[in-house]
Amino acid sequence: MIKVVVLGAGNLGYHLTQKMLNSTTIKLIQVYNRNIHKIEYLKDKVEITNNLNHLKQADIYILCVSDNAIQEISSHLNSPTKLVLHTSGATSIDNLKSNSEKGVIYFPQTFSIDKNVNFNNIPICIEASADKSLTLLKKFASEFSNNIYLINSEQRKVVHLAAVFVNNFVNHLYYNAEQICNEKNVPFEILHPIILETVQKIDKISPFKAQTGPAKRQDTKTINTHKAMLTSTQLDIYTLLTKSIQETYVKKL
Amino acid sequence: MIKVVVLGAGNLGYHLTQKMLNSTTIKLIQVYNRNIHKIEYLKDKVEITNNLNHLKQADIYILCVSDNAIQEISSHLNSPTKLVLHTSGATSIDNLKSNSEKGVIYFPQTFSIDKNVNFNNIPICIEASADKSLTLLKKFASEFSNNIYLINSEQRKVVHLAAVFVNNFVNHLYYNAEQICNEKNVPFEILHPIILETVQKIDKISPFKAQTGPAKRQDTKTINTHKAMLTSTQLDIYTLLTKSIQETYVKKL
Numbered sequence: 001m002i003k004v005v006v007l008g009a010g011n012l013g014y015h016l017t018q019k020m021l022n023s024t025t026i027k028l029i030q031v032y033n034r035n036i037h038k039i040e041y042l043k044d045k046v047e048i049t050n051n052l053n054h055l056k057q058a059d060i061y062i063l064c065v066s067d068n069a070i071q072e073i074s075s076h077l078n079s080p081t082k083l084v085l086h087t088s089g090a091t092s093i094d095n096l097k098s099n100s101e102k103g104v105i106y107f108p109q110t111f112s113i114d115k116n117v118n119f120n121n122i123p124i125c126i127e128a129s130a131d132k133s134l135t136l137l138k139k140f141a142s143e144f145s146n147n148i149y150l151i152n153s154e155q156r157k158v159v160h161l162a163a164v165f166v167n168n169f170v171n172h173l174y175y176n177a178e179q180i181c182n183e184k185n186v187p188f189e190i191l192h193p194i195i196l197e198t199v200q201k202i203d204k205i206s207p208f209k210a211q212t213g214p215a216k217r218q219d220t221k222t223i224n225t226h227k228a229m230l231t232s233t234q235l236d237i238y239t240l241l242t243k244s245i246q247e248t249y250v251k252k253l
Numbered sequence: 254m255i256k257v258v259v260l261g262a263g264n265l266g267y268h269l270t271q272k273m274l275n276s277t278t279i280k281l282i283q284v285y286n287r288n289i290h291k292i293e294y295l296k297d298k299v300e301i302t303n304n305l306n307h308l309k310q311a312d313i314y315i316l317c318v319s320d321n322a323i324q325e326i327s328s329h330l331n332s333p334t335k336l337v338l339h340t341s342g343a344t345s346i347d348n349l350k351s352n353s354e355k356g357v358i359y360f361p362q363t364f365s366i367d368k369n370v371n372f373n374n375i376p377i378c379i380e381a382s383a384d385k386s387l388t389l390l391k392k393f394a395s396e397f398s399n400n401i402y403l404i405n406s407e408q409r410k411v412v413h414l415a416a417v418f419v420n421n422f423v424n425h426l427y428y429n430a431e432q433i434c435n436e437k438n439v440p441f442e443i444l445h446p447i448i449l450e451t452v453q454k455i456d457k458i459s460p461f462k463a464q465t466g467p468a469k470r471q472d473t474k475t476i477n478t479h480k481a482m483l484t485s486t487q488l489d490i491y492t493l494l495t496k497s498i499q500e501t502y503v504k505k506l
Contacts, residue, residue: 089477
């Protein structure tokens with residue numbers, strides 16, 4: 001049994017905790033959160049605390065806290081033989097300031113409290129400061145998913161940056177499309193099938209080959225019609241992405 | 254039986270033709286294309302032609318041609334009692350210059366020759382110049398899908414514009430993310446699960462509520478780290494979309 005303490009009760013901490021409570025290989029022995037009220041619902045299932053000096057002995061301490069809190073909280077975790085992990089995509093392993101074995105377990109996924117998680121489908125990016133830790137970390141990670149990648153700190157930053165493009169920015173484009181539809185009483189649901197098809201396409205062909213539309217076709221008439229329909233910021237987005245698509249295909253064809 | 258002539262053999266024309274050849278309610282009687290070689294594979298199944306003066310009598314003529322060709326080709330279709338349809342998202346019904354009944358059937362979807370289409374899942378936007386034509390058009394459209402919307406020319410332009418955001422622009426963000434990954438030998442497949450989750454989320458919650466990430470969190474440190482990793486055009490895209498997300502949440506919260 002791998003004994004684990006979870007630190008932090010945000011979206012990721014919540015879902016990891018739920019998964020570990022149902023594991024037969026991992027024994028969740030304690031959950032820490034600065035605000036104890038947020039984890040009181042766990043108190044019948046596992047020990048809870050809001051005091052870093054009261055942490056129990058465990059094999060792994062896993063930080064599910066904001067990026068800014070990693071240095072400060074890890075500096076309290078000084079058990080040389082134990083493994084301290086952070087879960088941040090944007091943070092180097094060197095930001096762990098504990099006098100301990102160090103590692104990172106990063107889930108490139110978007111988590112919401114109100115949506116169940118099937119960890120089997122989620123890739124896991126891991127990194128460790130020593131081979132021994134890596135063995136333990138692999139064993140721990142394989143309890144969540146078999147989709148495990150060895151990714152160093154520099155590569156992890158790349159995964160996180162690319163995830164901003166395909167998740168945060170894509171979602172913002174969905175938001176803008178919904179605004180455009182609402183303005184003229186067009187139901188946004190009309191677009192759900194094309195949204196899904198766009199995603200499914202890139203499982204089969206590269207995004208470079210999958211590109212279609214007026215920008216790629218250099219269809220200036222349609223582009224100008226579209227531009228006349230947009231608000232100021234939408235127009236900036238339309239103009240820049242159209243230019244970028246055109247440059248991509250002029251350059252490469 | 255509704256007798257139909259298809260004009261044009263691009264991606265949409267191809268998939269409509271395949272569907273009609275297997276229909277028991279629609280009788281595809283002829284396919285026209287400017288370049289006859291592109292439709293020769295059909296000649297054992299249906300009459301083909303590249304001469305607009307040789308078109309047969311039909312109930313519906315459906316133009317699957319580029320937006321620029323709609324006026325010119327429709328001007329040759331002068332059968333007052335027949336229905337002439339175009340299939341363009343960006344074009345008004347008034348661009349049909351035939352002396353006939355007029356209508357539009359627009360499929361807000363991205364079609365590729367090498368990917369099969371399940372029309373059942375595709376919404377259909379229809380518009381007609383007269384009630385009688387609308388009845389025939391509804392009957393015709395219902396052979397493809399029951400997901401039919403009455404959408405006028407102004408609304409259809411909105412659907413098309415919004416589709417550019419959620420399809421063309423989203424695909425271009427996928428392309429950029431893939432480039433970012435390739436640069437550092439990170440497999441792009443790591444991002445497929447988060448791409449799919451981003452899409453599935455907006456079936457349940459609005460894109461406004463689904464937004465996450467450093468821009469919304471005003472996480473300036475991560476934003477600056479990301480900016481330092483990008484090429485010039487990627488940096489422009491990152492900066493503009495980050496600004497737009499921040500403005501959206503400052504404005505609305």
